[in-house]
Amino acid sequence: MTELMQLLTPGGRRITQASEATSPAADTALAGQPDDGRGMTATEPDAADLDLPALVADLTGADLVALYRDLLLVRRFDEEATSLQRQGELGLWASLRGQEAAQVGSGRALGPHDMAFPSYREHGVAWCRGVDPEAILAIFRGTSLGGWDPDEHGFALYSIVVGAQTLHATGYAMGMARDGSDGAAIAYFGDGASSEGDVNEAFGWAGVFGAPVVFFCQNNQWAISEPASRQSRTEIFHRATGFGFPSVRVDGNDVLACLAVTRWALATARAGGGPVLVEALTYRMGAHTTADDPSRYRAADELERWRRRDPLDRMRTHLVAIGLLDDERQRHLELEADTLAQDLRVRCRALPDPDPAILFDHVQVTDNALVAVQRAAFAATSGDAPPAGGTASGDGTGIVEREGAVVAGERHGTEEAW
Amino acid sequence: MTGAMIVTDEQRTDGSGSTDGSGAADAASVPATSPATASGPPAPITLAKALNLGLHAAMAADPKVIVMGEDVGTLGGVFRVTDGLQREFGEARVIDTPLAESAIVGTAIGLAMRGYRPVCEIQFDGFVYPAFDQIVSQLAKLHYRSAGRIRLPVTIRIPFGGGIGAVEHHSESPEAYFCHTAGLKVVACSNPADAHQMIQQAIRSDDPVIFLEPKRRYWEKSPMVPQPLTDLSATATEGLHRSAVVRAGRDATLVGYGPTVRTCLDAAEVSAADDGRSLEVIDLRSLSPLDLGPVLDSVRRTGRLVVVHEAPSNVSVSAEVAARVTEEAFYSLEAPVLRVTGFDTPYPPARLEDHYLPDVDRILDAVDRAFDF
Numbered sequence: 087m088t089e090l091m092q093l094l095t096p097g098g099r100r101i102t103q104a105s106e107a108t109s110p111a112a113d114t115a116l117a118g119q120p121d122d123g124r125g126m127t128a129t130e131p132d133a134a135d136l137d138l139p140a141l142v143a144d145l146t147g148a149d150l151v152a153l154y155r156d157l158l159l160v161r162r163f164d165e166e167a168t169s170l171q172r173q174g175e176l177g178l179w180a181s182l183r184g185q186e187a188a189q190v191g192s193g194r195a196l197g198p199h200d201m202a203f204p205s206y207r208e209h210g211v212a213w214c215r216g217v218d219p220e221a222i223l224a225i226f227r228g229t230s231l232g233g234w235d236p237d238e239h240g241f242a243l244y245s246i247v248v249g250a251q252t253l254h255a256t257g258y259a260m261g262m263a264r265d266g267s268d269g270a271a272i273a274y275f276g277d278g279a280s281s282e283g284d285v286n287e288a289f290g291w292a293g294v295f296g297a298p299v300v301f302f303c304q305n306n307q308w309a310i311s312e313p314a315s316r317q318s319r320t321e322i323f324h325r326a327t328g329f330g331f332p333s334v335r336v337d338g339n340d341v342l343a344c345l346a347v348t349r350w351a352l353a354t355a356r357a358g359g360g361p362v363l364v365e366a367l368t369y370r371m372g373a374h375t376t377a378d379d380p381s382r383y384r385a386a387d388e389l390e391r392w393r394r395r396d397p398l399d400r401m402r403t404h405l406v407a408i409g410l411l412d413d414e415r416q417r418h419l420e421l422e423a424d425t426l427a428q429d430l431r432v433r434c435r436a437l438p439d440p441d442p443a444i445l446f447d448h449v450q451v452t453d454n455a456l457v458a459v460q461r462a463a464f465a466a467t468s469g470d471a472p473p474a475g476g477t478a479s480g481d482g483t484g485i486v487e488r489e490g491a492v493v494a495g496e497r498h499g500t501e502e503a504w
Numbered sequence: 505m506t507g508a509m510i511v512t513d514e515q516r517t518d519g520s521g522s523t524d525g526s527g528a529a530d531a532a533s534v535p536a537t538s539p540a541t542a543s544g545p546p547a548p549i550t551l552a553k554a555l556n557l558g559l560h561a562a563m564a565a566d567p568k569v570i571v572m573g574e575d576v577g578t579l580g581g582v583f584r585v586t587d588g589l590q591r592e593f594g595e596a597r598v599i600d601t602p603l604a605e606s607a608i609v610g611t612a613i614g615l616a617m618r619g620y621r622p623v624c625e626i627q628f629d630g631f632v633y634p635a636f637d638q639i640v641s642q643l644a645k646l647h648y649r650s651a652g653r654i655r656l657p658v659t660i661r662i663p664f665g666g667g668i669g670a671v672e673h674h675s676e677s678p679e680a681y682f683c684h685t686a687g688l689k690v691v692a693c694s695n696p697a698d699a700h701q702m703i704q705q706a707i708r709s710d711d712p713v714i715f716l717e718p719k720r721r722y723w724e725k726s727p728m729v730p731q732p733l734t735d736l737s738a739t740a741t742e743g744l745h746r747s748a749v750v751r752a753g754r755d756a757t758l759v760g761y762g763p764t765v766r767t768c769l770d771a772a773e774v775s776a777a778d779d780g781r782s783l784e785v786i787d788l789r790s791l792s793p794l795d796l797g798p799v800l801d802s803v804r805r806t807g808r809l810v811v812v813h814e815a816p817s818n819v820s821v822s823a824e825v826a827a828r829v830t831e832e833a834f835y836s837l838e839a840p841v842l843r844v845t846g847f848d849t850p851y852p853p854a855r856l857e858d859h860y861l862p863d864v865d866r867i868l869d870a871v872d873r874a875f876d877f
């Protein structure tokens with residue numbers, strides 16, 4: 087029975103007994119969770135037998151502080167991006183606030199030969215994979231559609247089409263298995279995505295082919311305005327049983343538990359055990375994106391409840407309690423975060439609009455005569471400045487007048503931009 | 505199996521619809537359908553609001569009309585086109601669906617077989633593709649396969665096109681895929697008054713309709729008097745598949761639809777002022793079937809035609825218009841039919857979209873070329 091795996095209680099106490107880690111005491115359970123009280127139990131023997139504490143027993147004090155540093159820097163990166171959006175430097179931003187532990191914990195479990203397939207909110211995983219945050223900002227600024235080499239980082243391009251990447255991860259994992267790779271694939275997706283056909287097809291395929299892939303679902307309770315209960319009648323992690331592979335539900339705000347569980351899941355996959363589904367229970371503390379207004383659909387006290395489970399607070403409390411973090415060190419880390427934010431702000435502002443000629447680059451590997459004709463015609467006419475910003479507006483009544491990457495919805499405050 | 509039944513009495517007794525038959529029940533969330541007072545001109549309303557009022561009227565008129573899609577209920581849709589509808593008509597008729605486009609369309613087919621008139625919202629153009637099989641292989645073909653026994657009065661609303669500075673997959677123009685599919689009707693509105701009428705007509709259609717909404721024009725306003733369709737019979741859809749001359753002219757013809765109608769009108773304005781040319785502008789409105797009567801009439805007078813859309817040119821609506829005009833009005837043409845379209849590339853990152861989208865300059869360039877010929 088694996089209701090909710092934990093290694094740090096919300097109060098910051100480290101759990102060292104395997105039995106306690108796989109079924110935390112009542113006071114550590116998610117009190118007042120929307121999905122509480124359904125009385126569902128898991129029946130995956132592998133997961134239940136997990137010795138969670140043992141999976142992270144190797145971590146040194148420095149490792150623990152490094153995890154905390156990741157959490158802190160990733161949050162700061164995210165905060166900076168949000169303000170850059172507000173200042174008009176980004177068209178949009180999808181904040182990961184609240185999900186840092188799920189992303190850093192799982193991201194730090196990945197080895198050099200593993201391949202991650204993100205959706206669009208995995209800035210923390212990108213961080214762990216060494217992707218320059220500037221490349222992520224560029225996507226949201228509207229100057230790039232990709233920006234990093236997936237092979238170099240073991241980190242595929244973002245997938246905005248919800249769920250599609252889970253199939254890519256499955257196929258990639260099948261390829262890894264054929265090649266005798268010692269790596270595994272990991273697919274990140276959300277509670278909302280779990281409804282898509284692609285995700286369910288990925289589960290089926292990964293199961294029958296025994297593909298070495300970890301399905302990592304960040305259940306952040308919301309898919310834009312729809313609660314997780316609109317996506318699934320059962321707990322999401324229970325679905326794996328029907329597809330014939332093991333699953334666990336982990337406290338997604340507990341960085342150690344996320345690291346431990348993902349280590350185990352990857353090891354299972356790499357060892358030929360087939361796919362594993364991890365459901366990380368967490369919370370989208372911010373809006374869906376900067377174009378969204380969550381006050382339209384969720385109560386403020388829900389956020390308050392989750393604030394008490396903040397993943398950074400938990401790790402900080404723990405590190406302070408065991409003497410690994412004092413004021414001096416915290417200040418030092420915050421300085422580092424300031425520097426990161428400052429550097430990103432400068433680099434983001436300096437990101438130029440791409441050369442319009444790239445419109446026609448890389449449409450296909452081989453030349454396409456039609457594109458070549460259009461490229462030539464474009465070059466012939468575009469010596470002059472780009473068209474002055476703005477769609478023509480009729481009567482000036484609140485109509486989109488674009489400047490930079492300002493999204494129409496921002497101006498009107500009523501429009502989601504994805 | 506018939507399509508939806510029209511049961512006005514049921515609507516009046518189901519407690520959630522309007523009681524006066526005007527579709528105006530909750531003035532706070534959905535303004536009365538006749539904001540114009542005897543004393544003043546009609547108020548300007550946005551295209552999004554005009555659609556909202558049209559949906560409201562359609563739901564009030566027929567309890568079989570249901571709205572379904574991602575975030576359409578509590579949130580009122582990411583563009584607020586369905587704002588207030590769930591409050592008014594309840595969760596059973598305005599359904600926040602799981603995040604699954606194939607299921608949105610697939611279940612709409614089943615509901616339609618049961619006599620309902622589902623109005624599906626696909627959140628953005630780029631997310632219609634997971635539903636492609638259900639639209640193209642199922643929705644479009646069941647009437648034919650059942651020898652006419654099954655009718656599928658399903659409307660699929662899709663905010664489409666670019667120009668809002670969005671991230672990937674939020675700016676596409678997928679119309680050609682659907683125009684290419686027998687069994688589907690495809691329409692695109694371009695202004696508030698049309699949007700309001702056309703959505704109601706689409707919902708009354710006994711054939712499936714792909715209803716394209718120009719998302720960058722959602723907030724453009726024009727004065728209009730909302731008018732609930734009074735005729736709910738099959739004849740209600742008359743007019744849905746007509747193109748319209750939206751600006752009369754003598755020298756050349758511009759044809760657009762959806763978001764590019766505004767661009768064509770702006771181009772005509774500039775051309776009149778700068779070059780003294782008189783450009784006629786036609787809004788296609790219906791992309792399948794095409795109503796080329798007004799286009800042919802116009803081309804017979806002007807001899808020059810430029811077709812404008814955001815979608816790429818290859819095998820596109822403009823290709824079809826050009827072919828047919830060439831077939832039917834060849835001797836009236838003074839120049840080849842020219843096209844101003846998006847490029848045959850993926851939609852670029854937002855900072856380049858102004859280069860990709862047809863604008864006034866590119867349209868006027870094409871007009872110049874038509875005259876230079």
Ligand SMILES: Cc1ncc(C[n+]2csc(CCOP(=O)(O)OP(=O)(O)O)c2C)c(N)n1
Nearest residue numbers: 246247248276277278279308309310504631
């Ligand atoms: C196929 C598809 N349909 C719809 C959307 C629009 N959309 C973007 S994010 C989102 C909600 C996703 O929720 P979830 O999977 O829980 O991920 P989260 O945003 O919570 O991280 C929706 C509906 C999309 N991007 N792709």
Ligand SMILES: [Mg+2]
Nearest residue numbers: 276277308309
């Ligand atoms: Mg979610």
